[in-house]
Amino acid sequence: TIFYEDDADMSILNEKTIAIIGYGNQGRAQALNMQDSGVEDIIVGNRSDDSRKQAREDGFEDYDIAEAAERADIIFLLIPDEVAPGIYQEEIEPGLEAGNTVNFASGYNITYDFIEPTADLDTIMVAPRMIGDLVRELYEEGDGAPSMIAVNQDYSGNAQETALALSKAIGSTRSGVIEGTFEMETKIDLLTEQALIPLFFNAIAAKYEIEREAGIPGEVILLEQYLSQEMAHIFEVMGTDGFIGQLPLHSQTSQYGQMSRAEAYNREEMKSYMRERLREIETGSFAREWTNEQQAGYPMLNRLYKEFGDTEMIQKEQETIEKLGLGDE
Ligand code: NAI
Structure with a gap:
């Protein structure tokens, strides 16, 4: 309803x-x-x-x-x-x-x-x-x-x-x-955070890494990826016109590339990763882990912030944001 x-x-x-x-x-x-x-x-x-x-x-x-x-x-x-x-x-x-x-x-x-x-x-x-x-x-x-x-x-x-x-x-x-229901809200909220975002982040990081291997400068990759906000705009249009509805924003080359490669992609591995996350949410094991983490004074969260901040991609990202004055807009 x-x-x-x-x-x-x-x-x-x-x-x-x-x-x-x-x-x-x-x-x-x-x-x-x-x-x-x-x-x-x-x-x-x-x-x-x-x-x-x-x-x-x-x-x-x-x-x-x-x-x-x-x-x-x-x-x-x-x-x-x-x-x-x-x-x-x-x-x-x-x-x-x-x-x-x-x-x-x-x-x-x-x-x-x-x-x-x-x-x-x-x-x-x-x-x-x-x-x-x-x-x-x-x-x-x-x-x-x-x-x-x-x-x-x-x-x-x-x-x-x-x-x-x-x-x-x-x-x-x-x-x-x-x-x-309360359970449904918990599930979709935590699954977005724990199943979707990590895959999204890793997809961006993986693409960054192979493009760097191919000799492409970091700032070029990051502008293409999200710093230009083109991707944010595409997601916005998706929210009003839908997945297929936003495709005409792109060239036909892009449309063909997107759909043909999406169809060929094997989703099963991704789904099994997501099912694992869902299980942790359903059994409460994530919630217990997070409670323990809070009681211990956030040692893991602090380590994660430090580790993520130390990567080449994130350092390059910050440099690029500063160089282009993006944060000032
Ligand atoms: P917030 O992080 O903005 O909360 C800040 C408020 O909590 C302030 O009024 C502060 O005085 C008080 N506060 C913080 N620590 C406190 C403490 N130790 N003792 C007493 N008061 C304390 O909270 P936010 O993000 O607005 O979230 C509130 C609820 O809304 C949560 O249940 C969250 O899950 C939910 N929610 C949040 C969304 C978001 O986008 N932030 C979206 C939808 C729901």
Whole structure:
């Protein structure tokens, strides 16, 4: 099912206090969109930092997280997924009352039972398929970011209606809201990150390496690959016209080359790599690994940053960005 404007009724939000817990990428965008949609009683719960200052500058009443959670009927949990379980348990849960709604923006913590809400709450998800900046920008242009919604606990009997009303308030019903589950959201999100992006990165790195072997200068390769932003533009057109629809942007030589070589490519090895990643996500072994990594103080993440940053390709990339003044645009 896909829901649009007419499927959602924001009147269910009347008389409700909404607390945005975490005024970051998503928090700020969603709070401002809801305000512009006419939602009246929005408060912010944040620790003392720059985000909280920003919330105050934007005109929202700001509170410590515990106090905001206590005042609110609907709680938006928009702090990073890694810190959410601890904050939920210590600062949010004590202030919740039967019938309150907790709204998640990702499936992760519910999927892996890192957060276990009591049975007398509505627990829903409105997960924009878009970074926060664009959630705001699209809304301001009269459009909206699509979202996936899900209901995990329906204590009130109105959880779905609330999720739809919130989707409308942040602008998502303007472009379309799909129904899913917390598990589904976790799976597609993590698989994009762990199965798709690594293959994409390795494809670019592999092409770089063989072209360097063939004597082609690094900056020439990188401009062709992504620094010219041609590739970004192609992906943009794909998002509106589709895979086949964007092909006419390219020469016929290119069209023939793309499709004939794509057809000949053996996808099985790639799929078995992806199935392995899916298995780690389904069994929770990735989630356990990541929790251990956080508890150990991020030794692997730090090593990975260092190792990736040390490669010839990335050094060349930074040099080229600087030489061409690309970051200044
Ligand atoms: P963010 O990284 O922008 O969060 C920053 C906010 O969290 C700030 O308000 C900061 O004060 C607070 N915060 C950070 N560490 C904290 C701590 N230790 N204790 C208390 N508060 C702390 O978060 P973002 O990216 O907006 O993500 C929020 C939720 O939205 C997550 O569940 C994420 O999965 C989801 N989401 C994020 C998207 C994105 O593109 N960034 C897209 C769709 C969903």
